Amino acid sequence: MDQSLGAASHCDAVAYDDIGRFSEVISRIRLYCVGGVAEVRIQMASKKLIALIVVSALLAFTLPACVFSSSNEPSKSTELKTLVIGTDPFPPFVSDDAEGNASGIDVDILTEALGRIGYKPEFKYIAWEKKNELLATGELDCIAGCFSMTGREADYRWAGPYMKSRQIVAVEPSSAITSFADLEGKSVAVQSTTKPEGILLNRTNPDMPEVANVFSFSDRSYLVPALLKGSVDAIAAHETSILQYEQDYGVDVRILDESLLDVGLGCAFDLNDHRGIDVALSDAFEDMIEDGTMYEILSRCFEDPSPFLQVGDVRG
Numbered sequence: 001m002d003q004s005l006g007a008a009s010h011c012d013a014v015a016y017d018d019i020g021r022f023s024e025v026i027s028r029i030r031l032y033c034v035g036g037v038a039e040v041r042i043q044m045a046s047k048k049l050i051a052l053i054v055v056s057a058l059l060a061f062t063l064p065a066c067v068f069s070s071s072n073e074p075s076k077s078t079e080l081k082t083l084v085i086g087t088d089p090f091p092p093f094v095s096d097d098a099e100g101n102a103s104g105i106d107v108d109i110l111t112e113a114l115g116r117i118g119y120k121p122e123f124k125y126i127a128w129e130k131k132n133e134l135l136a137t138g139e140l141d142c143i144a145g146c147f148s149m150t151g152r153e154a155d156y157r158w159a160g161p162y163m164k165s166r167q168i169v170a171v172e173p174s175s176a177i178t179s180f181a182d183l184e185g186k187s188v189a190v191q192s193t194t195k196p197e198g199i200l201l202n203r204t205n206p207d208m209p210e211v212a213n214v215f216s217f218s219d220r221s222y223l224v225p226a227l228l229k230g231s232v233d234a235i236a237a238h239e240t241s242i243l244q245y246e247q248d249y250g251v252d253v254r255i256l257d258e259s260l261l262d263v264g265l266g267c268a269f270d271l272n273d274h275r276g277i278d279v280a281l282s283d284a285f286e287d288m289i290e291d292g293t294m295y296e297i298l299s300r301c302f303e304d305p306s307p308f309l310q311v312g313d314v315r316g
Contacts, residue, residue, distance in 0.1 A: 080120040083277070085110065085267075086135065087145035088128045090220065092244045092301045094145045106145055108297045109162060110267065113284040119277070129193050129218060135270045141277075143268040146238055148195045150263035150314055157273055159281035160266025161311045162294065167195050167260040168239045170253040172227055177234060180258050184209035186233035189226045192216035196236035199260050207258060224251060236260060240308075244301075264314035 087094045087106070097103040102123040110121045126134055134140045135156075146165065149158050169188070171177045177186070188211050190197040199205050200214050215232055217223065223235040224245050235242075239255065246252060269278045288294040289309060298305030 080115065080118055082122050083114060083119045083141045084122050084124055084139070085145075086126040086131055086140040086143045087123055088125055088220075090146050090238075090241055091248060092240065094123065105163075105297065105301055106265075108300075109285075109288070109294065110144060112293060112297070113162075113281055113288060116284045116287070117277070117280040127218060128191070131193075135268070136272075141269070141273075144266075146241065146265055147268055148261075148263040149266040149268075150261065151195065151198070152268075155271075156268035157271060157278040158266045158268055159278045160285055161264025161314055162267075162285040162289070163265040163298070163308050164310050164314050165263050165265055165308065166239045167199070167236065167263060168242065169234050169236045169256045169258070169260060170224075170227065170242050171234045171256065172230075173252050173254045175233070175254065177256070179256060180205075180207045181209060183211055183234060185212045187211065187213040187215065187231075189215040189217065189223050189232040189235045191220040191223065191237065192218050194237070195261055195263060200236065205260055208260070221245075224249070224253060227253060240301075262314055264311055 089095055090104075092104055093106040094102065094104045102121075107121070107123065114121050124140065126140070131140070131143050135143060142159075143156075148165070148167075149161055169180065169183070177183060188200055190200065197214065197216055199208065200211060203210065213232075215226070217226075220237060220241065223237060224242070226232050227235045228251060235253075242253060242255065267278070267281060285294070288297075289311070294309060295305050298308055302308065
């Protein structure tokens with residue numbers, strides 16, 4: 001980590017913004033017939049043939065131009081409306097693949113769920129602290145990316161929860177800290193505006209003692225380096241993000257057994273957004289859990305996705 005932390009109080013926040021951009025998802029459009037098709041079955045004598053040819057010719061000129069089909073099923077359009085989703089890099093939920101395209105658990109989940117209700121996602125990297133402002137001005141349609149619903153139920157119109165996650169505390173493997181009680185008077189790093197920051201600053205977890213300092217970063221990728229370099233005594237974040245960081249960078253941390261908070265993950269819309277997309281998206285999430293699609297997506301990252309799908313435990 002290039003930046004030095006220095007001294008900080010509970011209200012201090014050290015901000016490092018490095019905002020990238022996802023490539024846009026390419027739309028797929030199928031043109032379909034807008035006119036009607038008349039099927040006429042007539043048994044005729046040869047002497048009526050000329051008259052029928054004339055009638056057929058007239059129909060050909062008067063019917064709208066379209067693609068005819070013998071099927072009685074109505075044609076369907078695959079044109080999807082774009083929904084701009086504000087997010088930030090958070091492997092394994094959201095990240096860039098080798099080609100610079102959006103990838104990860106939340107990308108797969110939202111692409112599938114939105115497609116079921118007639119939308120396609122356009123993921124846009126944002127400064128996480130500005131998410132509410134961008135949502136209120138309409139620059140974003142919604143916010144997602146391992147975003148905790150729990151404790152924020154009244155702040156947004158939510159779609160979800162689609163997944164359960166655990167907020168945890170991690171320490172350096174050789175640290176003498178073995179429980180929350182050992183964190184009294186210690187320094188802890190978090191990402192700014194996240195649930196761990198609120199829990200530590202407001203002391204909403206009764207098992208968590210008062211810590212000496214809370215360092216808040218706008219970029220969560222600084223958390224583990226700050227811990228391993230000894231700049232802080234502990235870090236607090238989603239368990240899944242810490243496990244993914246260990247895997248990606250070949251480092252080791254030790255996660256304490258206690259949980260800061262079990263949360264439900266969702267997609268947040270502005271309170272003044274009355275389009276009803278949140279309701280339709282919630283239904284799509286439910287369908288994906290019931291038909292096994294959510295399990296299949298999560299199994300790409302987790303050996304046993306079952307604990308993450310116990311969303312009934314974290315419903316508001």
